[in-house]
Amino acid sequence: MPTPIKMPALSPTMEEGTLAKWLVKPGDSISAGDIMAEIETDKATMEFEAVDEGTIASITVEEGTEGVAVGTVIAMLAEDGEDLEEAAKAAPASGNDASEETAMAAPAPSPAQSQEPEEPNPASPAPKAEKDSSDRIVASPLAKRITAQKGIDLAAITGSGPGGRIVKADVEDAKAGKAAEKQDPNAEMAAPRTPSVTPAESEFGAPYEEEKLTNVRKVIARRLTESKQQVPHYYLTIDVNLDPLLALRKQLNASLEADGIKLSVNDLLIKALARALMRVPQCNVSFQGDTVHKYKRADVSVAVAAPSGLITPIITEADTKGLGQISTQMKELAAKARDGKLQPHEYQGGTASLSNLGMFGIKQFDAVINPPQGMILAVGAGEQRPHVVDGSLQVATVMSASGSFDHRAIDGADGAQLMEAFKQLCENPMGLVV
Incomplete structure (x- = not known):
């Protein structure tokens, strides 16, 4: 009996997706675990694996089709020894009622069935x-x-x-x-x-090229609009002397060189935020309507710019992981994010976020909270500035860090304590390695 292959829900929030690319064609034999297609979800482009074995009898939704609802029949799979033409005919004429595309998709006819379409009757409107x-x-x-x-x-x-x-x-x-x-x-x-x-163009005379939004960009637009409209943000900025942290990083990199590990400043900032969240647990929370979830570990979502749009892979248990482990995992996740290969568990969740634009020379900025998280930390570039060190004016490497907080879940005094804890950990960084 032929088996319908349906559009999967590749993330909890996915309702529809784009069938970006087929990696199989009718007549191909597949086994469980084979990659059949690439599907663009509301978060990333992901590979779709076969769960059964058999032969592809027909493909009912062509690659490039947008807005394919979850549960829509996208292909038919024939069992061993089953007639492919008969299996192809078993595809539903109109699959999921929620998807118009499925209603319009039909099994590809076999060469024997192909014929010239009849001429429409001009007298019949x-x-x-x-x-x-x-x-x-x-x-x-x-x-x-x-x-x-x-x-x-x-x-x-x-x-x-x-x-x-x-x-x-x-x-x-x-x-x-x-x-x-x-x-x-x-x-x-x-x-x-x-x-x-x-x-x-007729209004202002400026030529333009129209580009369709990807599913990822649509989700970014929707979620951030909701965040700014519904979440009462407040912002706190603090200046951090980075010289002690930079000195520790240099020392650690010298000792880790033989292991092929090179720590970035961002790796240490991830750890500093995670430890600060554990020191001020009132900020390691998410707003859930009538309740607030208080987390017992710090999972830090880190903003990464991918070709499809911003995505936030997560360093789980960042408060207890070593710096070398954070560095290795962050490099792997960033590479997968840029290739659109992140799995749902690698970007869904997180108890707080970190966004770093310092590499672009940005001095200071305010980031938008990623609901339901209660805060996000935005860090700028470390630059040489006049700074008071031990009571005297000196030149130091100073970084501005700005926290955006959800006032429904985190009071201003608690947010200030978190920013102070983050500053102390950066300026006394031995707390990051013990």
Whole structure:
């Protein structure tokens, strides 16, 4: 009996994804554990492994297809000895109701079944959009969302789906026009219309190129907008004398050179933040509506710039790990993040975050909290500045660090204690190696 291969949920928040690339084709034999496809989720591009063995009978969702809902049948797998054509015919004509793309996807016909399409009868007009008993235009949820965003009148569109149902393909290329005067009863459920941030060439004369947002960029936009709208941020900045930490780093790197380990300043800052969170546990929390979660270990999410957008791999138990272990793990996670190969457990979670823009010469900045975490630490470049050392004015390597805190979970005095603890650990860094 043929087995349907469905779009997997590769992360807890994934509802749909982009089938970025197929690595198999009809007729290929596969075994459990073989990589079949690359799927772009709401976090990263991930490999999709086979769980059964057999032969690919058909591919029902082509690579490059966006918005494929979780649970949609994307291919059919035939068992050993099973007829591939018969297995391909077993693919559902309209898979998951939540996915319009599945309803439109059909098994690839075999060469024997291929034939020239019949000429349409010019005397037969295309079916108009079907209306149900309440005189409401029948359209897929995705089509309604797109028309709401573009300001398109659904009544002016001819549906090509079953019974004249309006589907995504009907509205994708439709020009934005006057919104329908009669509002769709489901309009409030649709996503709010977002105006384009790029001015039209005819308006300002500046040419531009339109680029679609990746799933990752869409999630970044949504989550950070929600964070700034819903999380009451407050910010605390402190100056840190980095000279003691830099001296310790030089000494440690000299002793670790034989092991092939080279500590970065960021590795030590990860450890300093983790230890500070354990010293001030009131800040190692997340806001959960009616409750606050207080964590017993420090898992530090570290911002990494990847080609698809910002992602935050996590150094778990950073408060108890050695600096060498943190350095090795951070390099591995950063490389995987840039290649889009992070696994969900490597970027989901975290009790607090660290963002470092010092390598770009940024002196100081305020970062946006990544909910439900309660804080994020933003560190700038260490630079030579006049600084008071032991009561006298000297030149020192000084770094500005700014903490962004969720005031619903962390009071100002607690945030100040965390910043003070972080400063003390950086300026007395032996606390990082014991």
